[in-house]
Amino acid sequence: MFMRNLILFALLMLAAMAGAQSAEDIVRELDRMQTFDRLYTEGTMISTDRFGEKRSTYRAWSRGARDFLIEFTNVEERGQKVLRVDDELYLFYPDAEDIIPMHGSALKQSLFGDVSYEDITEGRNTLDKYDVGLMGSEDVKGLDCWKIEMTATSRDVPYPRQVLYVSKQDNILRAAEYYARSGRLLKLVDVKKVEMFAGGRIMLTEVEMQDELRRGSSTVMRIDKVNVEPVLRDDLFSLRSLY
Amino acid sequence: MKLYKIALRNISRNKRRSGLSAAAIAIAAAAIVFLFAFFAGMLNDMRTNMWTYLTGAVRVRHSDFDKYERLNPVHLAIPGYDALLKDIMADPAVRAVSPRINFPGRVPVGEGTEKINVMGVGVDFALEAKYQDYEATLTEGSLPRMGTREALIGRALAAKLDAGIGGKFTVLSQSGSRGSNAYTFTVVGILDLPIAGLETLMVQVPLDTAQRFLWLPGQVGEILLKVDPQVDSPEDAALRLGKGLKSEVPLNVWDYKQVNGMAAMMDLAASIYDITAIIFFLLASTVIINTTIMVIFERMNEIGTLAAMGMKGSQLVRLFFLEALFIGIIGSLTGIAIGMAVAGYFGGAGLNLFSDAMEGMDTMGMGSVIYPVLNFKSTVMVFVYSVLVTGLATWWPARRAAKVTPVEALRY
Numbered sequence: 001m002f003m004r005n006l007i008l009f010a011l012l013m014l015a016a017m018a019g020a021q022s023a024e025d026i027v028r029e030l031d032r033m034q035t036f037d038r039l040y041t042e043g044t045m046i047s048t049d050r051f052g053e054k055r056s057t058y059r060a061w062s063r064g065a066r067d068f069l070i071e072f073t074n075v076e077e078r079g080q081k082v083l084r085v086d087d088e089l090y091l092f093y094p095d096a097e098d099i100i101p102m103h104g105s106a107l108k109q110s111l112f113g114d115v116s117y118e119d120i121t122e123g124r125n126t127l128d129k130y131d132v133g134l135m136g137s138e139d140v141k142g143l144d145c146w147k148i149e150m151t152a153t154s155r156d157v158p159y160p161r162q163v164l165y166v167s168k169q170d171n172i173l174r175a176a177e178y179y180a181r182s183g184r185l186l187k188l189v190d191v192k193k194v195e196m197f198a199g200g201r202i203m204l205t206e207v208e209m210q211d212e213l214r215r216g217s218s219t220v221m222r223i224d225k226v227n228v229e230p231v232l233r234d235d236l237f238s239l240r241s242l243y
Numbered sequence: 244m245k246l247y248k249i250a251l252r253n254i255s256r257n258k259r260r261s262g263l264s265a266a267a268i269a270i271a272a273a274a275i276v277f278l279f280a281f282f283a284g285m286l287n288d289m290r291t292n293m294w295t296y297l298t299g300a301v302r303v304r305h306s307d308f309d310k311y312e313r314l315n316p317v318h319l320a321i322p323g324y325d326a327l328l329k330d331i332m333a334d335p336a337v338r339a340v341s342p343r344i345n346f347p348g349r350v351p352v353g354e355g356t357e358k359i360n361v362m363g364v365g366v367d368f369a370l371e372a373k374y375q376d377y378e379a380t381l382t383e384g385s386l387p388r389m390g391t392r393e394a395l396i397g398r399a400l401a402a403k404l405d406a407g408i409g410g411k412f413t414v415l416s417q418s419g420s421r422g423s424n425a426y427t428f429t430v431v432g433i434l435d436l437p438i439a440g441l442e443t444l445m446v447q448v449p450l451d452t453a454q455r456f457l458w459l460p461g462q463v464g465e466i467l468l469k470v471d472p473q474v475d476s477p478e479d480a481a482l483r484l485g486k487g488l489k490s491e492v493p494l495n496v497w498d499y500k501q502v503n504g505m506a507a508m509m510d511l512a513a514s515i516y517d518i519t520a521i522i523f524f525l526l527a528s529t530v531i532i533n534t535t536i537m538v539i540f541e542r543m544n545e546i547g548t549l550a551a552m553g554m555k556g557s558q559l560v561r562l563f564f565l566e567a568l569f570i571g572i573i574g575s576l577t578g579i580a581i582g583m584a585v586a587g588y589f590g591g592a593g594l595n596l597f598s599d600a601m602e603g604m605d606t607m608g609m610g611s612v613i614y615p616v617l618n619f620k621s622t623v624m625v626f627v628y629s630v631l632v633t634g635l636a637t638w639w640p641a642r643r644a645a646k647v648t649p650v651e652a653l654r655y
Contacts, residue, residue, distance in 0.1 A: 047421075050311075051319075076420035077423075077424075091425070093425035093426075095425065095427070097411065097413065098425075101351070101354065101356070103356055
């Protein structure tokens with residue numbers, strides 16, 4: 001009888017501890033899950049708008065939360081690269097002699113369909129840039145999710161306010177809403193597919209983004225191939241490596 | 244003695260008075276002739292610039308491009324344009340064609356923190372040399388060779404980019420694949436364009452290079468045409484071509500008035516110029532009328548003497564009318580000759596009134612240097628009007644003077 005009560009007490013305590021998980025904890029765990037020491041991916045971006053469908057393929061490398069390189073591999077944009085290093089963004093075009101740095105409002109321009117440059121290159125360390133708070137729970141496609149509000153603490157972020165929906169079951173992002181300072185909804189993110197890879201790492205492998213300012217358009221980013229912990233050249237994330 | 248002989252004698256008898264009257268008429272006529280030529284030059288300039296750089300007399304485009312123009316749909320281009328060009332060139336009214344690809348772009352400068360907006364145009368320089376007046380605008384360097392990454396840029400843009408002949412710059416633009424691309428171009432020529440606004444934006448590159456840059460193989464964004472108005476109007480030519488041209492994609496074949504509000508602005512400008520000319524005309528008329536009336540009232544003594552000698556009232560009226568008519572003819576002809584000479588001189592040399600004042604302004608297609616254009620019809624009208632106003636201006640004072648008795652007239 002005593003043992004049964006003890007087990008019941010222990011279970012209740014665990015449940016209470018789980019329920020008491022803070023928004024900071026959830027976001028910290030999100031960052032941890034989405035940040036890789038080294039990562040190589042290949043994927044496809046499909047943009048649909050009033051003019052039809054556009055499809056581009058790419059390969060991308062990342063190191064930690066700050067270094068990121070993407071290279072387009074489809075015929076039309078073959079060889080074009082976007083490099084993020086030391087919080088700076090650079091564009092490389094095979095037929096241009098100059099590397100083009102991107103700053104300020106230029107980062108809001110479309111890289112591909114509804115996806116802007118800052119969307120794909122925003123680093124992690126979310127808690128350094130946002131105040132987060134738990135808004136409650138909400139059902140997202142049949143999954144019980146935490147609803148978390150993130151309010152920017154600096155102007156140096158693409159979206160001053162974000163609302164995230166994170167599955168309570170596996171602490172994985174399932175949807176997000178990005179807002180302007182005025183409160184206007186700018187973008188919707190819908191996580192379509194999640195996969196587990198070697199080492200138990202979980203990744204979002206298909207995400208749809210809708211820019212609410214571009215009527216009737218949406219962009220799907222799909223990861224087709226993943227290599228966690230690949231061997232990377234030391235100078236991969238440098239301007240020299242772009243040429 | 245016949246009245247016209249007396250009138251001529253009276254004119255020559257008081258040369259200073261006659262000269263002053265004729266001079267007033269001449270100045271008014273010269274001013275009006277020049278004004279008409281100046282306004283005609285402004286309108287001509289606006290139309291030429293619009294046809295050359297912006298709209299063509301007729302423009303052919305993918306019909307959806309016009310619909311979505313604000314989204315810069317570079318991919319909505321015209322494929323197989325070679326066949327279209329042949330059909331267009333076969334039209335009797337078409338004098339020149341310009342197949343083009345327009346691409347708004349940005350040029351990073353310095354450390355890349357600043358980007359300068361440019362308007363790129365891919366052109367076939369062999370055809371373009373017949374379409375644009377490069378002899379006047381290409382003031383430094385040479386035309387780019389097809390297939391190369393050579394470019395012409397406006398002088399003001401060259402200053403902004405700090406790039407002279409041989410200088411390089413990179414243009415970032417949206418491509419026809421609905422992605423982006425960047426090319427580095429070498430400056431081989433500097434353009435002194437008539438529109439200040441264009442000179443700060445214009446980059447011209449070979450059409451085939453633009454097709455590769457923008458991923459538009461064998462395609463153009465638009466075809467601009469110039470038509471001979473003596474053969475047909477742009478409206479009728481556009482209508483005819485619109486019915487005849489066949490393409491894989493739906494086309495809009497529009498005359499320049501359909502293209503945008505610029506043509507409506509031109510019509511408005513023409514009306515404003517007409518009203519301004521009429522106001523000047525009326526002001527000049529008051530000078531002529533005033534001079535004529537003053538002359539008649541000044542000569543009341545003479546009128547009294549003539550009446551005392553037996554000249555009838557109707558003869559007096561006719562005498563003064565003839566005098567005014569002769570002075571009017573001499574003054575008008577002199578004025579028109581001066582006006583034509585001045586307008587003719589500036590028609591060749593150009594009248595640079597606006598270049599500094601209009602720097603950086605949207606000049607609605609009007610160049611900073613105006614070349615007045617003489618119009619035979621308006622010049623004849625100025626002559627007829629000046630003579631008519633002078634003649635009519637004598638009617639009332641001459642009739643009044645004729646009714647005055649010789650005694651009263653001699654008291655003046």
